[in-house]
Amino acid sequence: MAGTAFLGLGVMGFPMAGHLAAAGHAVTVFNRSPGKADAWTARHGGRQAPTPREAAQGAEFVMACVGNDDDLRQVCLGPDGAFAGMARGAVFVDHTTVSAEVTRELAQAAGQAGLGYVDAPVSGGQAGAENGQLSVMCGGAQADYDRAAPVIDAYARICRRMGDVGAGQMTKMCNQIAIAGLVQALSESLAFAQKAGLDVSEVVEVISQGAAGSWQMVNRHATMDRGEFDHGFAVDWMRKDLSICLRTGDALGAALPVTALVDQFYKDVQAMGGGRWDTSALIARLTR
CATH class of the missing domain: 3.40.50.720 (NAD(P)-binding Rossmann-like Domain)
Known part of the structure; x- marks a missing residue:
């Protein structure tokens, strides 16, 4: 010890x-x-x-x-x-x-x-x-x-x-880049299901068993559907992380077009008063 x-x-x-x-x-x-x-x-x-x-x-x-x-x-x-x-x-x-x-x-x-x-x-x-x-x-x-x-x-x-030294932080940037696009895609999918009059839970039960499945889908779809965004990692912190990713991408010459777009969507969530909501709150832009 x-x-x-x-x-x-x-x-x-x-x-x-x-x-x-x-x-x-x-x-x-x-x-x-x-x-x-x-x-x-x-x-x-x-x-x-x-x-x-x-x-x-x-x-x-x-x-x-x-x-x-x-x-x-x-x-x-x-x-x-x-x-x-x-x-x-x-x-x-x-x-x-x-x-x-x-x-x-x-x-x-x-x-x-x-x-x-x-x-x-x-x-x-x-x-x-x-x-x-x-x-x-x-x-x-x-x-x-x-x-x-x-x-x-x-x-x-x-x-x-x-x-x-630094490789851990660069790997975390890869993680945040991947999450940003994934949460936006899931938000669009769930909002589409709502507008189509489908049962979101049944949709997720089916599509999560195929290529669309993800941890985010399984663990956050129900609270996203209900508009509950109190799971800890705040939008304000995600924007901080994405700004690091975007600056580093520029320095490396790595194109991050989806990350840059989702960062602006998180800015919209902040403008809605959701800076302390968790990152699954991207769906709020589409449903409120």
Whole structure:
């Protein structure tokens, strides 16, 4: 069992840190809003710290799951950042979805401090985090990954090294690109079924058994049909992720026409007041 710290206790980080504690790891948590840290320690034990630096002191592994590039820099760098508190040889594992640029920047800073760095964004949403069934895509040195993977396993269904630092974030971009088009297509299919007067559940029961089937279809069709969009991964966060995908696509010369279009559809959902709705809310543009 390892001494660990977990920075960021949102809808993903709260249960992920809980799985670490349940697996027997000694966990110290940090959250910018102390109330969430209070709630976490009340449920799981462990301890909380007032700064990332103090949370990281004595930890062999420091995990983070925060909001964006600037949030990640804030918890890593500076006199109160995690890097200042970590001992040489400790490994920082970032579960945030951020740009490959900030990943490489922070990995370089970690290396200069004698620290390991693994970028390890996740997929599976709030349900995956709560059930310990996340897909974790990692980038970093093989030795750092080999040390971190058994700890990550506490909340992973699959954990795989995709290459050097940044490869995890690039793989997560592939994931978000694929999801964007899929959710839009499913939204159009369900809205079409509604307008055609078909029973959506019966339609999905039939077509999900063929080539059209997907996790999204099986797990979200009923709530999409009812207009319920409270499943955790918010539209605001999806737009943040898609902006990273689109910028990186431009830099690589990779065409992402469907992704760019769906990003604008999510902008429409935000204008409808749905910034905190989950990503299946794309159907709301077609049915409201």
